[in-house]
Amino acid sequence: MGHFTWTVSSARRTDGSFPAEATLNYRRQSPRRKVHNFMRLTFLLLPACAVLILSCLNDSSNNPGSPSHGRDSLATLVCPFLQHDTIDMLDPLYRVVRPNGGEIFHVGEQCTVIVHSEVPANAILLLRVRAGRSSYPLRGSLGSINPFADTMCIFTVPDSFDVLSGGNTTRANAISDSCYIALNDYEMSSNGYHDYSDCYFGIRRRPGGP
Numbered sequence: 523m524g525h526f527t528w529t530v531s532s533a534r535r536t537d538g539s540f541p542a543e544a545t546l547n548y549r550r551q552s553p554r555r556k557v558h559n560f561m562r563l564t565f566l567l568l569p570a571c572a573v574l575i576l577s578c579l580n581d582s583s584n585n586p587g588s589p590s591h592g593r594d595s596l597a598t599l600v601c602p603f604l605q606h607d608t609i610d611m612l613d614p615l616y617r618v619v620r621p622n623g624g625e626i627f628h629v630g631e632q633c634t635v636i637v638h639s640e641v642p643a644n645a646i647l648l649l650r651v652r653a654g655r656s657s658y659p660l661r662g663s664l665g666s667i668n669p670f671a672d673t674m675c676i677f678t679v680p681d682s683f684d685v686l687s688g689g690n691t692t693r694a695n696a697i698s699d700s701c702y703i704a705l706n707d708y709e710m711s712s713n714g715y716h717d718y719s720d721c722y723f724g725i726r727r728r729p730g731g732p
Contacts, residue, residue: 614643616669616705616717623702623721628728629681635660637705639669643715644708647675651701651725656694658683666708679725699724 619636627633637647644666649658660677661667667675685694700722707715 612713613715614645614670614707615640616643616645616707616715618703618705618717618719619673621703621723622719623723625723627679627723627725629679629697629725630728631679632676633679635675635677635703636673637667637669637675637703637717638673642668642670645669646706646708646710648704648706649677649696649701650704651694651696651698653698653700653722654702654704656683656685656696657704658694658696669705681727696725697727699726701725 617638619638621627621633621635635647637645639645645668646666647660649660650656651658658680659665660675680696682693682695684691701724702719702722705717707713710716
């Protein structure tokens with residue numbers, strides 16, 4: 523890429539008049555000059571791109587009908603390491619490590635549950651079956667654990683368990699393909715801190731068993 527320059531002659535003729543002469547010269551840019559111009563163009567466009575991205579974010583957040591996944595994708599592009607940060611300094615960040623989904627357990631087997639929290643906390647550990655319709659406390663009806671230190675619980679997989687509801691006790695069937703582990707804060711009703719298995723696991727009867 524190059525540029526053109528005009529050269530106008532101002533030499534006086536012998537008769538005293540000035541000619542209206544001009545020549546057109548073409549000069550090719552050096553590679554270094556090309557890089558310099560490209561960098562200048564890039565720096566000029568950066569502010570415009572930033573304004574465009576911020577404008578898109580603002581439009582999406584102000585439009586209740588826009589899909590949330592669209593905003594998440596754009597936010598991830600702009601700041602991929604910030605979208606999951608929490609501003610709640612009291613959140614113990616509970617985590618169910620295993621079983622975390624896809625496992626199959628048979629009645630009578632030993633199941634090892636591993637949980638974790640980032641800070642000492644007081645939580646209740648539950649086995650939930652049939653997509654959460656019935657819950658089985660893994661540390662007794664009122665027992666609690668500190669997942670920061672007490673990270674492991676081993677229990678025998680039941681085929682059924684008692685459920686207390688409204689002062690009455692009923693027997694719940696534990697055979698289900700939609701089971702999960704729930705780790706709930708002891709004060710979950712007020713703060714909502716919890717974690718669940720990422721997906722369902724199954725509890726089945728032993729092959730050939732009753």
